[in-house]
Amino acid sequence: MAKIIGIDLGTTNSAMAVMEGGAPKVIHSREGRNVIPSVVDPVTHVVGDVAKRQLVLKPKNTIFSIKRLMGKKFKDESVQFDIKWLPYTIKAGRDGMADVEVDGKTLTPQEVSAMILQKIKADAEAYLGGKVTQAVITVPAYFDDSQRQATKQAGEIAGLEVLRIINEPTAAALAYGLDKKNAHTIAVYDLGGGTFDISILELGEGVYEVKSTNGDTHLGGDDFDQAIIDYLAEEFEKENQVDLRKDPQALQRLRESAEKAKIELSTSTEAQINQPFITQGSNGPLHLTMTLTRAKLEQIVDELVQKTLKPVEQALKDAKIKVGDINEIVMVGGMTRMPKIVEVVSKFFGKEPNKSVNPDEVVAVGAAVQAGVLGGEVKDVLLLDVTPLTLGIETLGGVSTPLISKNTTIPSSKSQVFSTAADNQTQVEINVLQGERAMAQDNKSLGRFILDGIPPAPRGVPQVEVAFDIDASGILNVKAQDKATGKEQSIKITGSTGLTDAEVEQMTKDAEAHAKEDEEARSAVEVKNQADSLIFTAEKSLKDAGDKVSAELKTEVEGKIKALKDVLPSGTKDEIETKTKELSDSLQKIGEQMSKQQQSDGEGSAASADSSGEPKEETKADESSSANASEDKPVEGEVVN
Amino acid sequence: MKKHDKQIENQEIEELTNQLKRAVADYQNLEKRTTEQKREWILAANQGLIAKLLTVLDSLFLAQKHIQDDGLNLSIQKFLDILKEESVERIEVEDKEFDPNSMECVSVQAGEENKVLEEVRPGFIMNNRVLRPSQVIVGGKLTN
Numbered sequence: 001m002a003k004i005i006g007i008d009l010g011t012t013n014s015a016m017a018v019m020e021g022g023a024p025k026v027i028h029s030r031e032g033r034n035v036i037p038s039v040v041d042p043v044t045h046v047v048g049d050v051a052k053r054q055l056v057l058k059p060k061n062t063i064f065s066i067k068r069l070m071g072k073k074f075k076d077e078s079v080q081f082d083i084k085w086l087p088y089t090i091k092a093g094r095d096g097m098a099d100v101e102v103d104g105k106t107l108t109p110q111e112v113s114a115m116i117l118q119k120i121k122a123d124a125e126a127y128l129g130g131k132v133t134q135a136v137i138t139v140p141a142y143f144d145d146s147q148r149q150a151t152k153q154a155g156e157i158a159g160l161e162v163l164r165i166i167n168e169p170t171a172a173a174l175a176y177g178l179d180k181k182n183a184h185t186i187a188v189y190d191l192g193g194g195t196f197d198i199s200i201l202e203l204g205e206g207v208y209e210v211k212s213t214n215g216d217t218h219l220g221g222d223d224f225d226q227a228i229i230d231y232l233a234e235e236f237e238k239e240n241q242v243d244l245r246k247d248p249q250a251l252q253r254l255r256e257s258a259e260k261a262k263i264e265l266s267t268s269t270e271a272q273i274n275q276p277f278i279t280q281g282s283n284g285p286l287h288l289t290m291t292l293t294r295a296k297l298e299q300i301v302d303e304l305v306q307k308t309l310k311p312v313e314q315a316l317k318d319a320k321i322k323v324g325d326i327n328e329i330v331m332v333g334g335m336t337r338m339p340k341i342v343e344v345v346s347k348f349f350g351k352e353p354n355k356s357v358n359p360d361e362v363v364a365v366g367a368a369v370q371a372g373v374l375g376g377e378v379k380d381v382l383l384l385d386v387t388p389l390t391l392g393i394e395t396l397g398g399v400s401t402p403l404i405s406k407n408t409t410i411p412s413s414k415s416q417v418f419s420t421a422a423d424n425q426t427q428v429e430i431n432v433l434q435g436e437r438a439m440a441q442d443n444k445s446l447g448r449f450i451l452d453g454i455p456p457a458p459r460g461v462p463q464v465e466v467a468f469d470i471d472a473s474g475i476l477n478v479k480a481q482d483k484a485t486g487k488e489q490s491i492k493i494t495g496s497t498g499l500t501d502a503e504v505e506q507m508t509k510d511a512e513a514h515a516k517e518d519e520e521a522r523s524a525v526e527v528k529n530q531a532d533s534l535i536f537t538a539e540k541s542l543k544d545a546g547d548k549v550s551a552e553l554k555t556e557v558e559g560k561i562k563a564l565k566d567v568l569p570s571g572t573k574d575e576i577e578t579k580t581k582e583l584s585d586s587l588q589k590i591g592e593q594m595s596k597q598q599q600s601d602g603e604g605s606a607a608s609a610d611s612s613g614e615p616k617e618e619t620k621a622d623e624s625s626s627a628n629a630s631e632d633k634p635v636e637g638e639v640v641n
Numbered sequence: 642m643k644k645h646d647k648q649i650e651n652q653e654i655e656e657l658t659n660q661l662k663r664a665v666a667d668y669q670n671l672e673k674r675t676t677e678q679k680r681e682w683i684l685a686a687n688q689g690l691i692a693k694l695l696t697v698l699d700s701l702f703l704a705q706k707h708i709q710d711d712g713l714n715l716s717i718q719k720f721l722d723i724l725k726e727e728s729v730e731r732i733e734v735e736d737k738e739f740d741p742n743s744m745e746c747v748s749v750q751a752g753e754e755n756k757v758l759e760e761v762r763p764g765f766i767m768n769n770r771v772l773r774p775s776q777v778i779v780g781g782k783l784t785n
Binding site for chain 1: 664667668670671673700703704706707739741742744745746747748749755761774776779781
């Protein structure tokens with residue numbers, strides 16, 4: 001099924017996203033970036049980062065900020081203003097519309113925008129592995145009919161059916177799911193690379209209506225960078241009497257440093273600026289080394305930050321809304337990562353803004369959400385639950401063995417084969433557990449049942465398959481089946497997910513708090529199980545070997561078995577491990593002796609020599625087992641899945 | 642009435658089938674992409690670190706320009722050798738035509754049109770991907 005993509009066609013950068021598995025996903029460009037610079041060379045059809053790199057070389061052929069001309073008349077005040085600073089040629093075209101001229105060819109802004117959209121389409125197709133023919137494109141809330149129409153045409157030229165044009169602030173609100181939260185009145189604060197927009201939205205009949213919009217079309221991240229550059233250059237000049245801004249190469253490096261410092265200061269309070277050999281002074285090379293603190297940066301850009309508040313006030317006034325009536329604030333644009341901006345906005349509105357979604361991607365994400373609604377995908381999104389806690393069964397030694405781990409998306413099923421712990425054990429008890437703790441006794445028992453009628457056999461031989469199946473509504477079915485007889489028992493547990501959040505949190509916290517001791521307890525049981533298993537193997541080997549081993553060795557092994565048996569019930573972990581190792585070493589001698597004799601029936605000893613090779617699973621021996629051994633006898637089993 | 646119910650039922654089946662197909666398709670695509678991404682990650686694992694280290698190399702190059710020292714030259718050579726071992730190669734720009742795919746023009750000076758006149762900062766390619774474009778000065782006709 002063809003996907004509908006959501007596109008944020010921006011002034012400085014563009015971005016795209018798509019609904020996948022019910023959640024919006026930002027598509028990266030082929031260059032591996034989450035945004036594509038809205039820069040085009042219409043002659044060579046180069047778009048994005050590559051086009052941006054030739055901006056200096058071909059200022060007349062490289063078009064940027066084309067969005068500023070979309071659907072505008074040449075005579076428009078804003079166009080007349082932009083002509084002064086945009087390096088490419090702008091002229092009056094058909095019906096007096098603003099067009100651009102490149103290499104003697106006249107192009108409409110729609111055609112130029114279409115090239116950006118073509119690149120977006122191609123990159124999205126590469127990512128999705130299929131054709132993309134439909135899209136939702138966003139525009140600023142203040143775009144008039146002609147500008148919206150032009151945007152739609154751009155889409156069509158690019159081979160995209162534009163299913164809907166939506167407002168950027170609305171998209172941002174959708175990205176946060178504010179419509180579902182029933183947030184009635186929203187302010188969207190959008191400070192991008194070159195423009196600032198503030199929009200006041202009101203939710204009515206499930207649709208956001210733009211109550212007012214304001215802003216500054218020539219205020220953005222670039223101005224902040226320039227302020228930092230000026231500060232750094234002036235400081236440098238004070239010390240070295242050289243204006244770095246007059247040396248193009250130094251300026252280039254200064255610009256990079258300024259941008260890097262600005263970004264760094266969003267997360268740390270100090271940034272080091274270190275550009276050795278930045279320029280040549282009268283007495284040799286000069287280095288730019290400076291420390292910029294966040295406090296200083298905030299002082300440098302304070303004027304710019306304050307400049308955004310006036311339009312905000314005006315927008316509220318136009319919407320006839322008081323600051324206190326705003327339910328939610330949404331932050332858009334890379335500049336809103338600056339802590340100072342968040343602080344000023346929070347202070348103005350008296351509440352924390354929404355800023356968890358990447359501010360460079362939030363509009364594209366919202367467009368994708370809208371695309372998902374139009375494609376029928378969002379309406380039908382299956383909200384799949386996850387298991388809040390791990391589900392498992394109790395195995396040998398009171399260990400909790402997980403079958404379905406925490407946070408698994410349900411429905412899900414898992415099965416594993418276990419075996420008996422004692423010779424001639426005819427029944428096993430399945431104790432279904434829930435929780436993160438290592439030992440069964442610390443977890444919650446959801447239910448237990450007994451599978452009986454297992455034909456008598458040596459321990460480890462019977463295969464009991466335990467299957468967990470949890471359906472979409474959280475109902476857990478546990479089934480145990482003896483593979484030899486096909487006999488089965490099962491239990492249905494309905495309360496497996498019905499825990500309150502507080503309970504889940506408590507259980508998770510407990511598990512974290514006890515992680516270390518639980519691990520120790522588990523490993524202690526494992527050591528015991530291993531020792532027990534080795535005793536069993538050793539006794540079997542001695543019996544199988546009969547008189548093929550020397551009497552001394554037999555006595556030695558028997559002695560080691562007894563020593564291990566003695567420490568097993570109450571010995572420390574280390575004691576048991578040492579004795580296990582000793583027995584294991586002696587056991588290997590049996591193998592050696594037997595192979596020296598070149599007896600053909602040496603399998604028993606060979607197996608015993610390798611007592612810790614295969615992965616093992618053990619079940620808890622049933623208490624009613626007829627075997628004489630203690631209930632904690634280890635056995636081998638095999639993992640099926 | 643019955644017929645109507647049947648119709649609704651069919652519609653529902655169709656909707657659910659579509660939904661299932663979509664979910665399975667999403668899953669399969671995700672799997673394919675995860676495999677692809679894993680391959681890419683392995684290739685790109687060092688990319689971020691190397692890109693950062695390149696700024697140190699930049700300083701060394703600049704220092705060399707000013708102080709011309711044999712020891713420094715050797716150090717730079719060592720740096721470049723290690724980069725080569727990690728399949729990071731310097732982008733050749735000398736006497737080349739300007740190519741925005743691997744170069745960034747930082748300034749234009751009078752000279753042969755579209756030809757690279759000077760490398761300001763070297764660029765590097767890693768596993769056929771531009772790690773960082775070369776910053777170059779390009780020749781052109783100077784207006785005003």
